[in-house]
Amino acid sequence: MNSSHANSTQRIVLRAEDVWKSYDDGAITVLRGVDFTGFQGETVALCGPSGCGKSTLLHLLGGLDEPDRGRIAVNSKELNRHSSPLRLLRHEIGFVFQLHNLIPDLTLEENCLIPTVAAGFDRKAALARLHELTDRTGLSHRLGSKIQKLSGGERQRTALCRALMNKPRILLADEPTGSLDEATSAAVFDLLLEIVANEGVTLVMATHDRGLASRCGRLIEMHDGRIHEPV
Amino acid sequence: MIFLKLIVTNLLRHRIRSLISIAGIAFSVAAMLTIVTVLQGAVAMFSGILSSDSQIIVFERNVSDLFFSSVPSEAVQTISSWSIVQHADPVLFGIVSSSDHPIITCFGITDADARLRKATWIQGDRSNFGKDANGVVLGQRAAEFMSTALGRTVQIGHGLFHVAGIINTANGFEDGGVFMPLSSAQAFFHKEGSSSVITIKLRSKEDVPDFKAMIRHSFPNLVALEDEEFTRSYSQFKILKATAWAVGGCGLLLGGLGVANTMIMSVFTRIREIAILRVNGFSNGQIATMIFGESAFVSVLGAIVGLLIGTLFLFTLKLIPALHGYVDTSVQPLVVLIVIVLALLTGVAGALYPAIYAMRIRAVEALRFE
Numbered sequence: 001m002n003s004s005h006a007n008s009t010q011r012i013v014l015r016a017e018d019v020w021k022s023y024d025d026g027a028i029t030v031l032r033g034v035d036f037t038g039f040q041g042e043t044v045a046l047c048g049p050s051g052c053g054k055s056t057l058l059h060l061l062g063g064l065d066e067p068d069r070g071r072i073a074v075n076s077k078e079l080n081r082h083s084s085p086l087r088l089l090r091h092e093i094g095f096v097f098q099l100h101n102l103i104p105d106l107t108l109e110e111n112c113l114i115p116t117v118a119a120g121f122d123r124k125a126a127l128a129r130l131h132e133l134t135d136r137t138g139l140s141h142r143l144g145s146k147i148q149k150l151s152g153g154e155r156q157r158t159a160l161c162r163a164l165m166n167k168p169r170i171l172l173a174d175e176p177t178g179s180l181d182e183a184t185s186a187a188v189f190d191l192l193l194e195i196v197a198n199e200g201v202t203l204v205m206a207t208h209d210r211g212l213a214s215r216c217g218r219l220i221e222m223h224d225g226r227i228h229e230p231v
Numbered sequence: 232m233i234f235l236k237l238i239v240t241n242l243l244r245h246r247i248r249s250l251i252s253i254a255g256i257a258f259s260v261a262a263m264l265t266i267v268t269v270l271q272g273a274v275a276m277f278s279g280i281l282s283s284d285s286q287i288i289v290f291e292r293n294v295s296d297l298f299f300s301s302v303p304s305e306a307v308q309t310i311s312s313w314s315i316v317q318h319a320d321p322v323l324f325g326i327v328s329s330s331d332h333p334i335i336t337c338f339g340i341t342d343a344d345a346r347l348r349k350a351t352w353i354q355g356d357r358s359n360f361g362k363d364a365n366g367v368v369l370g371q372r373a374a375e376f377m378s379t380a381l382g383r384t385v386q387i388g389h390g391l392f393h394v395a396g397i398i399n400t401a402n403g404f405e406d407g408g409v410f411m412p413l414s415s416a417q418a419f420f421h422k423e424g425s426s427s428v429i430t431i432k433l434r435s436k437e438d439v440p441d442f443k444a445m446i447r448h449s450f451p452n453l454v455a456l457e458d459e460e461f462t463r464s465y466s467q468f469k470i471l472k473a474t475a476w477a478v479g480g481c482g483l484l485l486g487g488l489g490v491a492n493t494m495i496m497s498v499f500t501r502i503r504e505i506a507i508l509r510v511n512g513f514s515n516g517q518i519a520t521m522i523f524g525e526s527a528f529v530s531v532l533g534a535i536v537g538l539l540i541g542t543l544f545l546f547t548l549k550l551i552p553a554l555h556g557y558v559d560t561s562v563q564p565l566v567v568l569i570v571i572v573l574a575l576l577t578g579v580a581g582a583l584y585p586a587i588y589a590m591r592i593r594a595v596e597a598l599r600f601e
Contacts, residue, residue: 064510064595090512097598101507105240110233117233118512162511 012076013170013202014038014061019070021056021225026068030056032225033070040169043196043203045213048222054206057222058172061204062095063088074170090119094163094201096192098175100155102147108134108158109143115165126165133161136198137191153184160192164199171196173205177212189215234517237508238524241497248493249529255489256533257540260574263479264541267566269548270475272559274468279402280338282458284345285320285430287439289446292454295466298324301425306450310429313445315438320344321426323416327388327409332376335387336408339416339426346405347398354381355396361412366395370406390419403559431455479570483577486533490581494526498585505589506597515590522586523579530578534571 014037021031030053038044038061046054059065060072063085072079074088089095094115102111109130116126134140137157147155156176163171176192177185189212196203205216213219221228242249281288289310291300302321311319323339340346342361353371360368367387369377374397379385383394387409400406417423433442439457446455462468498505505518513521545560 059595062510064598065593086512086514089510095510101503101510101598103237103240103504103507105244106233106236110236113233114508114513115511118508118514118517166512 010039010042012037013040013074014204015071015073016057016061016067017071017073019057019060019067019072021053021060021065021067030225031060031067034225034227036061036220036227038170038202038204040202041200042218043193043216044205044218044220045216046204046206046220046222047208047210047213050208052222053225054222055174058095058174058204058206061170062093062172064095090115091166092168093170093172094166094168096156096159096163096171096173096176098178100147100159100179102155102158102162104147107144107146108139108150108154111147111158112162112165115162119166121166129165129167130161133164133195136195137161151184152180153188156180156184156188157191160188160195164195164201167199168201170202170204173203175207176205178208185209185212234521234524237521238528241501241525242528245493245497245500248496252489252493252529253533253536256483256486256530256574256578257536259479259482259484259486259577260534260537260570261541261544262482263476263570263573264538264562264566265544265548266479267472267475267570268541268545268560268562270471271563271566272561274462274471275559276402276404277468278458278462280346280404281322281428281430281461283349283430285432285458286436287431287433287442287455287457288461289319289429289431289450289453289455290427292452297427297465297467298326300427301422302427302429302453304424304426306453307426307429309449310431310446313442315433315435315442317432317434318343319432320430321413322428322430323413323420323422323425324427325416325420335373336404337387337416337419338405338408338410339413339420340410341413345430346400347410350398350400350405353397353399355394355398357396359395360410363393363395364412364415365391365393366412367392367415368396368398368410369394370408370410371397371399372403372407373409376407388419480573483573486574487577487581490526490529490578491584493529494522494582494585495588497525498522498589502592502597505592506594509592509594510598518589518592519586522589523582526578526582526585527575530574530581531571533578534574537574538567538570 016034016036019031019034022029034057036057046057048054060067063079074092079085112130113126131140134143137160139154139157139161142150142154150158177188180188193215207213289302290297291302294300307319307321310316320341320343325337325339327335327337347357347360347368355368359366369379374380377385379394381394381397384391385394411419413426417425433439443455446453456464508518542562545562549560
């Protein structure tokens, strides 16, 4: 089912067509013929109960997993088992997870530089980008801090900086504030929306929090592996 | 820099495990270095006995051990008479035992032999060698462990001999050996009319091919080899060297298993971390490089520590009076290089399975489970 409130002139950056996904040799079907279109610069919230397939859809859109059936395209390029997701993960898509997923023995700066090391970016340019992002997220005074020394909010902001280091055009966020208290969650989400708006990044976020979801440009309901009509 | 830190950080996270792996490689390297160096030293010493002021060794064809070689006296006389030969010295090897020493090497030589000429005479005079059929010259170490001196009588094997001189030589085997007149040695070892080898010095090195051809033609049951050629091809040396490397290699294999264990644990305990790196764009090659880098770090550090331990151990061996002169502890650069390369290869081999496992980790599966 195609769900689109977006202007038809906007460029399509993400597309899923009749996507099916199951686990345990088909015993558990998580996605049942999902159609989804994401436009450049929009913010989309995927809402629904646990197990409805939100995270799985994000993983498929980011090239971390392959659908059993159906097609996924990012920036008009179809993903298939023969295409490496490396280009996507290095240049086009950033991920933020519920848990910050930072490497504890590295500093904030080193964690954020990981994507630039993977992509082989120039260190000077990478540091400039790091300072730009940490200035915006209020982390510039914590660059040399180990992850254990950071608060929950700081860790999630660090994860956001890391996801945006290589200037991806798409940000896929899986319950990005799910592990934070209400106040911190709101603050981090404000920051997330501000940054994606400033950078023109497309945000697709899976969340249980309807309050946060309602602040996105588009809200999509998922139930039992299917997308329902937009609210 | 971050890449390097990712490698080192993981080793520092599990310090004890890393140290055990480094120690495993270090002790393996030390064992290999010690065994190979000592045996190569022994081989070099034995070669040195044969090549004393000579270029070529002539011995019986197809014998596995020079102690079993029998070269007839006629061959010595004939070869000595060839114009291209400067001198031909027959040597008869024999092994006897005394009450306190199970192995004493005996050399049956002529009074013209280079060993007597080149040695430092501590007691006695070279001119007296061979005048008395029962007179023997002892190496300094042999004289020490037999507690004897010039003019005294010593029991060697089943015979009693008169000490006609004591000499000091740089070669441990010679210094711990007994030099007998050739004819006495032939009688003592029941090898009348023969010697074990003939050591040859030619007037010109260019005559070596001609000399070999003459031996082939005149004495088809003998073989002539240049010193280096002999050291390379002598089966006993080959067996010794192969044994040394095999024993050392087994040690290194055990060290490698230690590295493999460490690396497997290292990968298993950070599956999620590897998944995070994948999500952030790390390729299979980068993940594998990280794992191999970690094992290479352990191996190289282990090799360096092992070389230090091995060198220290060799130095200690050299200080032990009982081994003085028997152990050549000069470490060959080639051996060091081979040991380091083997340690590195062992580390890489140990990291092979963990690296493949790490490359197969699917980020989506690793991240699904908290």
